[in-house]
Amino acid sequence: MHHFAYHNSKLYAEDVDLSQLAQQVGTPAYVYSQATLTRHFKVFSQAFQGLDALVCFAVKANSNRAVMALMASLGGGADIVSGGELTRALAAGVPAERIVYSGVGKSLAEMQAALEAGILMFNIESVQEMAVLNQVAADLGLKAPVSLRVNPDVDAQTHPKITTGLATNKFGLDVDLAFAQYQEAAKLDHLELKGVSCHIGSQLTQVAPFADALDRLGLLVAKLREAGIDLSLLDLGGGLGITYRDEEPPSPEEYAVALKDQVAAMNMRLVLEPGRVLVGNAGILLSRVLYTKDTPAKHFIVVDAAMNDLVRPSFYDSFHNIVPVDENQERPKVLADIVGPICETGDYLARDREIADVQRGDLIAVMSAGAYGFTMSSTYNSRPRAAEVMVNGDSWAVVRERETIEEVMRGESLPPWME
Numbered sequence: 001m002h003h004f005a006y007h008n009s010k011l012y013a014e015d016v017d018l019s020q021l022a023q024q025v026g027t028p029a030y031v032y033s034q035a036t037l038t039r040h041f042k043v044f045s046q047a048f049q050g051l052d053a054l055v056c057f058a059v060k061a062n063s064n065r066a067v068m069a070l071m072a073s074l075g076g077g078a079d080i081v082s083g084g085e086l087t088r089a090l091a092a093g094v095p096a097e098r099i100v101y102s103g104v105g106k107s108l109a110e111m112q113a114a115l116e117a118g119i120l121m122f123n124i125e126s127v128q129e130m131a132v133l134n135q136v137a138a139d140l141g142l143k144a145p146v147s148l149r150v151n152p153d154v155d156a157q158t159h160p161k162i163t164t165g166l167a168t169n170k171f172g173l174d175v176d177l178a179f180a181q182y183q184e185a186a187k188l189d190h191l192e193l194k195g196v197s198c199h200i201g202s203q204l205t206q207v208a209p210f211a212d213a214l215d216r217l218g219l220l221v222a223k224l225r226e227a228g229i230d231l232s233l234l235d236l237g238g239g240l241g242i243t244y245r246d247e248e249p250p251s252p253e254e255y256a257v258a259l260k261d262q263v264a265a266m267n268m269r270l271v272l273e274p275g276r277v278l279v280g281n282a283g284i285l286l287s288r289v290l291y292t293k294d295t296p297a298k299h300f301i302v303v304d305a306a307m308n309d310l311v312r313p314s315f316y317d318s319f320h321n322i323v324p325v326d327e328n329q330e331r332p333k334v335l336a337d338i339v340g341p342i343c344e345t346g347d348y349l350a351r352d353r354e355i356a357d358v359q360r361g362d363l364i365a366v367m368s369a370g371a372y373g374f375t376m377s378s379t380y381n382s383r384p385r386a387a388e389v390m391v392n393g394d395s396w397a398v399v400r401e402r403e404t405i406e407e408v409m410r411g412e413s414l415p416p417w418m419e
């Protein structure tokens with residue numbers, strides 16, 4: 001459920017008329033709905049009521065400060081994957097004791113910063129990382145709270161580029177080797193073994209892979225308890241899918257029901273790392289039609305948003321619904337490729353899409369763009385990144401200014417011999 005809807009044939013974000021917003025902010029622009037974000041967070045966290053559960057928003061899905069601050073104000077923590085995300089999360093007011101740190105390549109400096117901040121735990125992804133973190137903690141005279149990220153070898157049945165829990169993926173420690181690795185970790189004086197974690201993939205549309213992963217973690221936790229290693233945190237990662245087109249992912253409620261009994265029986269504090277499900281359908285990308293053109297093969301709609309703004313269609317073949325902001329005119333439908341100005345054939349938002357016959361100057365909205373939209377954007381073709389706007393009822397505010405070309409070029413210089 002989200003708060004982008006037509007009123008008198010005009011698309012609104014909550015109570016804000018998007019054509020008026022576009023006139024003031026310009027395009028392309030990301031627009032987020034605070035009511036939608038709030039609702040998604042509440043529905044998700046309430047699904048786990050009755051359990052001791054911490055919802056750590058996966059910051060990489062949407063790192064805008066206003067989005068993170070909202071999640072934090074609702075009781076959420078953060079799942080981070082870099083030192084940059086640590087800085088952002090702390091700046092947005094996420095308490096350090098609600099931050100978990102995942103990722104296969106944490107640097108020394110990143111480990112130091114997170115240790116000094118006092119985060120809840122590091123999700124360790126390799127034997128080498130374990131030793132390095134132990135050393136970094138020793139140098140600081142601290143103990144690092146850790147879980148081992150286990151790769152449970154379950155097929156998330158999603159796009160190969162966003163599957164992370166298969167034996168052939170780079171993530172985590174093999175589930176069969178994890179027992180021995182916990183015993184090794186227990187010998188390291190500057191690690192405090194707190195938990196076990198996994199994250200099997202993104203945009204999952206079934207609960208079975210989550211339940212399978214939980215089963216495997218459950219066996220490991222029981223075996224570790226028998227061996228005297230008693231873990232208190234169970235981090236099941238993120239990955240719950242959303243509806244982009246006609247997917248029917250489990251609701252947060254169904255997802256929670258599938259896991260709850262077993263989690264309760266394990267008597268551990270649950271950590272969840274949802275990203276997409278909280279923000280995906282809470283954001284859109286607003287764009288204006290620059291030109292239309294017909295070739296013998298196709299009808300093209302050239303818009304001012306491109307793959308540098310939203311790379312998901314090019315990168316993952318993702319489907320995003322695209323609608324006209326003004327559906328007033330009785331427009332026929334056309335079959336079109338909706339493309340950006342970037343000099344790449346792969347620069348498209350949709351291909352062979354049936355869409356209202358929009359014309360030069362019309363606005364379109366690319367739906368479900370709140371997750372992995374702005375955060376994956378780049379400045380390719382020297383295109384400054386889009387503005388981001390938060391809507392709340394009939395109010396709105398720019399929460400990230402449109403980048404300028406000067407900002408894009410900042411730090412560049414000629415070597416002395418060329419001056």
Ligand SMILES: *Cc1c(COP(=O)(O)O)cnc(C)c1O
Nearest residue numbers: 058102202238239273274275276
């Ligand atoms: C990306 C990621 C998430 C969030 O995944 P979603 O599919 O957006 O919920 C959670 N945890 C880890 C470790 C991740 O890498």
